[in-house]
Amino acid sequence: xxxxxxxxxxxxxxxxxxxxxxxxxxxxxxxxxxxxxxxxxxxxxxxxxxxxxxxxxxxxxxxxxxxxxxxxxxxxxxxxxxxxxxxxxxxxxxxxxxxxxxxxxxxxxxxxxxxxxxxxxxxxxxxxxxxxxxxxxxxxxxxxxxxxxxxxxxxxxxxxxxxxxxxxxxxxxxxxxxxxxxxxxxxxxxxxxxxxxxxxxxxxxxxxxxxxxxxxxxxxxxxxxxxxxxxxxxxxxxxxxxxxxxxxxxxxxxxxxxxxxxxxxxxxxxxxxxxxxxxxxxxxxxxxxxxxxxxxxxxxxxxxxxxxxxxxxxxxxxxxxxxxxxxxxxxxxxxxxxxxxxxxxxxxxxxxxxxxxxxxxxxxxxxxxxxxxxxxxxxxxxxxxxxxx
Amino acid sequence: xxxxxxxxxxxxxxxxxxxxxxxxxxxxxxxxxxxxxxxxxxxxxxxxxxxxxxxxxxxxxxxxxxxxxxxxxxxxxxxxxxxxxxxxxxxxxxxxxxxxxxxxxxx
Numbered sequence: 001x002x003x004x005x006x007x008x009x010x011x012x013x014x015x016x017x018x019x020x021x022x023x024x025x026x027x028x029x030x031x032x033x034x035x036x037x038x039x040x041x042x043x044x045x046x047x048x049x050x051x052x053x054x055x056x057x058x059x060x061x062x063x064x065x066x067x068x069x070x071x072x073x074x075x076x077x078x079x080x081x082x083x084x085x086x087x088x089x090x091x092x093x094x095x096x097x098x099x100x101x102x103x104x105x106x107x108x109x110x111x112x113x114x115x116x117x118x119x120x121x122x123x124x125x126x127x128x129x130x131x132x133x134x135x136x137x138x139x140x141x142x143x144x145x146x147x148x149x150x151x152x153x154x155x156x157x158x159x160x161x162x163x164x165x166x167x168x169x170x171x172x173x174x175x176x177x178x179x180x181x182x183x184x185x186x187x188x189x190x191x192x193x194x195x196x197x198x199x200x201x202x203x204x205x206x207x208x209x210x211x212x213x214x215x216x217x218x219x220x221x222x223x224x225x226x227x228x229x230x231x232x233x234x235x236x237x238x239x240x241x242x243x244x245x246x247x248x249x250x251x252x253x254x255x256x257x258x259x260x261x262x263x264x265x266x267x268x269x270x271x272x273x274x275x276x277x278x279x280x281x282x283x284x285x286x287x288x289x290x291x292x293x294x295x296x297x298x299x300x301x302x303x304x305x306x307x308x309x310x311x312x313x314x315x316x317x318x319x320x321x322x323x324x325x326x327x328x329x330x331x332x333x334x335x336x337x338x339x340x341x342x343x344x345x346x347x348x349x350x351x352x353x354x355x356x357x358x359x360x361x362x363x364x365x366x367x368x369x370x371x372x373x374x375x376x377x378x379x380x381x382x383x384x385x386x387x388x389x
Numbered sequence: 390x391x392x393x394x395x396x397x398x399x400x401x402x403x404x405x406x407x408x409x410x411x412x413x414x415x416x417x418x419x420x421x422x423x424x425x426x427x428x429x430x431x432x433x434x435x436x437x438x439x440x441x442x443x444x445x446x447x448x449x450x451x452x453x454x455x456x457x458x459x460x461x462x463x464x465x466x467x468x469x470x471x472x473x474x475x476x477x478x479x480x481x482x483x484x485x486x487x488x489x490x491x492x493x494x495x496x
Contacts, residue, residue: 291472309469310434310441340433340461350468351461352433388438 014367015326018210019162019190019303019358024257025212031256032214035249043248044236053248060248060255067262068188068197068204070221076238077217077251081189081207082112084218087231087242088185088203089116092154093125095227096183100151101125106138106158106168107346110187113156114342126151135295136166136347143169144176152182159191159198163343163356164294165276165303167191174200183226192219193261194269194301202226211261212361213254216247264361272359273301275368279357280304286376293349302359307344308379310388311353319378320355325371329354405463405480405488419481419489422454423447429487433461437469444475444494451494452478458487466490 015023039056041049058072065072078084093103105117107129117127130143138157147155155177160167170186177184183202191197193211197204203226208217220241222228228241235243276299284290289309308316313329320327329341340351357371383389424447428436436457447453455466467477470492478491 289472291468309472310438312432312434340464345464348464348468350472351464352437386434386438388441 013324013326014363014370015360016357016363016367016371017326017328018360018363019356020328021209021215022212022360024214025260025361027260028213028253028257032249032253035252039248039252043246056252057246057248060251063255063259064219065221067258068192068206068219068221069199070204071224073239074221074223076220076222076241077246077254078220078238078242079216079218079244079247081205081210081218083242084205084207084220085110085112085185085187085189086116088205088220088222089113089154089156090119090231091228091241092183092185092203092222092226093120094231095229096153099227100153102128102149102152104128104130104143104146104149104152104155104182106130106132106143106156108132108136108138108161108163108343109156109158110162110189111342113158113185113187117156132346134347134349136161136164136293136343137295137298138168138173140169140172140176143173144180147173147177147182147184148180152180154185154203155182156185156187158187158189159195160300161294161343162190162303163341164305164347165190165300166295167195167298167300170198171200174198177202183223190300190303193258194265203228208250208254208257211254211258213257214250217250217254261361268361269301272361272363275359275363275365276302276304276357279368279372280306282372283375286372287379290379291350293344293347303356304358305354305356307350308353308355309350310386311379311382312386313352313354315382315385316353316355316378319382320374323374323378325374327355327357329356404482419454420452420491422489422491423451425454425456425489428455428457428459428462430458432459433465436462437465440466440469440492441473444492447494449494449496453492453494455490455492456483456487457490458483462490463488466492 039053041053043054043057061075062072065075103120121127128146130146132138157168157173174184185203186201187205188197189207189210192206202223204221206219209215232243280292283306290306292306294305344351426439428439440455470477475495476493478493480488480490
């Protein structure tokens, strides 16, 4: 078969899907290459190369702990953010079985939290879901009331929503949990490296590839004094919290990326946030019948989501791909799930024609200009195919 | 995964009242409408496009009933009403699955 050139060169594709995964940070690449040579041995052994690996692992743990506001011995590395959440939720529920079987979650948590909650429910546990307002923010008073219910073993709240970027009232939730004597699991997957980690958590989870680390590294921090018992068979690794041989080079790279990303954020955060403001302002001006969703102010610096009336979301993403934009959507109405996004549904906003633009570190202003230049015509053309003019 | 309760679960028909609507009705039986749009089997955004095309067929204050079974329509038709300043009156479960979603023309 003859080779055909792609319509748009790979070099000109604008990557605007950082919320799915952030490209590898240069600091992570450098640390990874070094650690592949220096940190490959089994950190649990006693010979020189093993002690070297252990030292690198300890150093990475101390760095991550400092940035997230934890003690080093509270931090374990998992094989993904999803695994950190599964272990955090199920392990705390198991550890607090005597306290009760009630789990409180927000309606807009990541699927890893809600899927762990479903396991708990199948296991005859009780799950209470707290709703959100039109901006996707959890009702802090309703959350406080839910956690004060008798037999509450655990409450879960994200720092910020992964689909619409809205920040959650974590500090209020933490105060309510403290008053009720209920541990709070905070899922910081979308904000770690971009915003300071709020205090008051009992269990904290995060994912390295969201901040520019490599894939395959998650963070699970369990505050001293929080009862936790592994839902897995016993294993000696990571303070008996996470099973399996640690990926030391990737963990070292993850820590390097977190350190670098956190240091850059003072300059990069406001820059990305200004670009997001521009998209939030310009899209409804350039495209008729668009709803920009999520909180305009109390939001992540890099995510903006909008829905276009009378447009099929998949068609929109496909056309944007052809025009050289790697972008995703919260909603996948017609794709594999056959269900609209649970986040948009809980918010009561348009679920079709949804686009989530999430800006990676270093994105150029020109990419945003070009996105705003091509979007109106793409939407117009898709609407025309459906007879909407 | 958190989901609202879907219809067709074998339970008695549920009525989903619009919280903003002033004249919501507490009855479980579906009141009459001025126009019925059959969008069963159609995926979003088609049911909404059909509604937008035909809302002006009914007189001011008239009610359009959209029959739809794409789960997105349950959220998206009330959202369309909000964006377009029409009123979502209520959504009634259909015995065969899906909903009859009532919209009042405001202008």
